[in-house]
Amino acid sequence: MPSLPPLVFLPLLIFIPLLPLESSPHLPAPKDVMVYSYNFRSSLRWSPVKVDRGLVLYTVHFKTGAFNQWDEMNCTRITQTECSFPWSLKERRWTVVLRVRAELGQVTSDWVETDPFVAERNTTIGPPKVNSVTESSDSLLISVTPPFGSEAGDFLQYHVSYWENTTSTTKKAIKTSSTLFKIKSLKEWTLYCFEIQVELMTHSDLHLFGLQSIPECYRTKISEATRAGYIILIFVLVLLFVNLVAVGLFLLWRHHKTIKYWSRPPLEIPSHFEEYLKDPSMPVLEVLDNYAEDDPPDSLSVVFCGEGSQACGSSLDGQAHSRSISSDSEVT
Numbered sequence: 001m002p003s004l005p006p007l008v009f010l011p012l013l014i015f016i017p018l019l020p021l022e023s024s025p026h027l028p029a030p031k032d033v034m035v036y037s038y039n040f041r042s043s044l045r046w047s048p049v050k051v052d053r054g055l056v057l058y059t060v061h062f063k064t065g066a067f068n069q070w071d072e073m074n075c076t077r078i079t080q081t082e083c084s085f086p087w088s089l090k091e092r093r094w095t096v097v098l099r100v101r102a103e104l105g106q107v108t109s110d111w112v113e114t115d116p117f118v119a120e121r122n123t124t125i126g127p128p129k130v131n132s133v134t135e136s137s138d139s140l141l142i143s144v145t146p147p148f149g150s151e152a153g154d155f156l157q158y159h160v161s162y163w164e165n166t167t168s169t170t171k172k173a174i175k176t177s178s179t180l181f182k183i184k185s186l187k188e189w190t191l192y193c194f195e196i197q198v199e200l201m202t203h204s205d206l207h208l209f210g211l212q213s214i215p216e217c218y219r220t221k222i223s224e225a226t227r228a229g230y231i232i233l234i235f236v237l238v239l240l241f242v243n244l245v246a247v248g249l250f251l252l253w254r255h256h257k258t259i260k261y262w263s264r265p266p267l268e269i270p271s272h273f274e275e276y277l278k279d280p281s282m283p284v285l286e287v288l289d290n291y292a293e294d295d296p297p298d299s300l301s302v303v304f305c306g307e308g309s310q311a312c313g314s315s316l317d318g319q320a321h322s323r324s325i326s327s328d329s330e331v332t
């Protein structure tokens, strides 16, 4: 281009402002243009184009891999920022490319084209719907509905992972193509959680994995054997208890005299006297005499009582107090 003589450019420069507005894209193109596809329901979405004046409209075109020619999609000069795929584009194996542009009066933006979209490769498969769960003592019977209507040639598999609801969880997994299946060999009276994911295998040998379902937890039941065992155990314990009570009552009746004797307060000889009686030569009596002489006057124990001390409650304690105090005074 720089090699061209400047004269050739001159007319171009003059004519540019006079060109029809349609071919001069002054309008910003739509942004965030994406194909959203969930369970094979697909639509094109984009962010709105903001302008100061007027209402921006959008037009969407499509072309398929087979025909490679842009065509209208029943989304011509629409105000919404979404365009659902028509029935004619429901074929999951087709490669579809879409484009969208903004329009304001005669002014249009550039086209924004999507990546090639193949539903059976690009759609997001949701989790299956769990209809019912039937608990028994060693299994969970689960019924599910597939996330989308199957087509001929589709092969759906359910990947079920399950685990015991404890702190140390090791997940186990089973695969099934049936919508009614059992998780077997479970422990009784145990909380189990499971989540399910769909795998779609198409005739073009494509494997498309769906989203995991939200974990659901169910407790297995108690088996009849265990229930019977518990009932027998409780019965035996009750029987044992009744027998013990009966034997106890019988013994009580049989030995009520002895028991009466035992329950009397024991007669004990005070240790001073006991020692004296064993060895009368010991000078225990003198000590006893001293005690008798130095026994504090009654008034002292009265003072203690007056102070509302605990000692006031039992006279024995009071005496012990007064005695220790008197021995203290003896020392000084």
Ligand SMILES: *[C@@H]1O[C@H](CO)[C@@H](O)[C@H](O)[C@H]1NC(C)=O
Binding pocket: 072, 073, 074, 086, 087, 088
């Ligand atoms: C657009 O809509 C018309 C009528 O609703 C329908 O006949 C036509 O097939 C649609 N176009 C496409 C591309 O689906």
Ligand SMILES: *[C@@H]1O[C@H](CO)[C@@H](O)[C@H](O)[C@H]1NC(C)=O
Binding pocket: 035, 114, 115, 116, 117, 118, 121, 122
């Ligand atoms: C569809 O998937 C292919 C491969 O994963 C990817 O390259 C392409 O961008 C996807 N198409 C769309 C429209 O997202």
Ligand SMILES: *[C@@H]1O[C@H](CO)[C@@H](O)[C@H](O)[C@H]1NC(C)=O
Binding pocket: 164, 165, 166, 167, 169, 193, 217
């Ligand atoms: C156990 O179950 C409870 C309630 O169903 C759930 O909130 C929790 O996440 C589960 N724990 C594990 C380790 O799965």
